[in-house]
Amino acid sequence: MDINVVNALTYEDFVKLFGNVVEKCPLISAAIWSHRPFKDLADIEAHITEFILSLPDSGKEGILRCHPDLAGRDLQSGTLTRESQEEQSQAGMTTLDSAEVLQMYRLNSEYKERFGFPFVICARLNKKADIVGQLSERLKNDRAVERERAIEEVKKICRLRLRNIVLSDIQTKL
Numbered sequence: 001m002d003i004n005v006v007n008a009l010t011y012e013d014f015v016k017l018f019g020n021v022v023e024k025c026p027l028i029s030a031a032i033w034s035h036r037p038f039k040d041l042a043d044i045e046a047h048i049t050e051f052i053l054s055l056p057d058s059g060k061e062g063i064l065r066c067h068p069d070l071a072g073r074d075l076q077s078g079t080l081t082r083e084s085q086e087e088q089s090q091a092g093m094t095t096l097d098s099a100e101v102l103q104m105y106r107l108n109s110e111y112k113e114r115f116g117f118p119f120v121i122c123a124r125l126n127k128k129a130d131i132v133g134q135l136s137e138r139l140k141n142d143r144a145v146e147r148e149r150a151i152e153e154v155k156k157i158c159r160l161r162l163r164n165i166v167l168s169d170i171q172t173k174l
């Protein structure tokens with residue numbers, strides 16, 4: 001997507017296009033719109049990252065709480081966002097057997113109990129085994145370390161969603 005096209009978008013169209021690059025946090029894209037003109041996609045990403053990192057811990061945890069559990073209730077009831085549905089199915093979360101669903105439920109519950117926010121990982125970059133391994137491993141972290149680790153995953157998800165928007169736009173143009 002031509003960055004000049006992005007820079008020419010109205011506020012409403014910008015938020016419509018980029019509003020879910022951070023799961024269920026359209027306010028973030030709305031907040032960075034005023035920084036246009038953007039040099040390139042990396043510049044948009046940098047502004048989003050700057051916004052997230054400028055938040056207090058409670059704000060960062062608020063972003064984490066907007067993320068649906070992997071293989072959780074939203075997946076089972078079909079209420080995931082389009083992006084999340086694609087990501088979770090790509091990571092094999094839609095083809096778990098009942099024992100694996102129960103294992104994810106138990107680990108996610110233990111994690112949420114310990115940290116007060118859900119386990120977040122960039123599903124596109126991980127397969128089922130990695131996710132279970134990471135979830136078990138990261139449970140051992142202390143809260144501050146784990147909060148930062150989870151925000152790193154939010155940034156990876158955001159980067160891939162931003163690129164998806166650009167690529168899908170180019171495909172429609174071809």
Ligand SMILES: NC(=O)NC1=NC(=O)NC1=O
Binds near residue numbers: 085120121
């Ligand atoms: N709890 C999560 O990590 N959720 C997700 N990660 C993704 O990459 N997509 C999700 O829905």
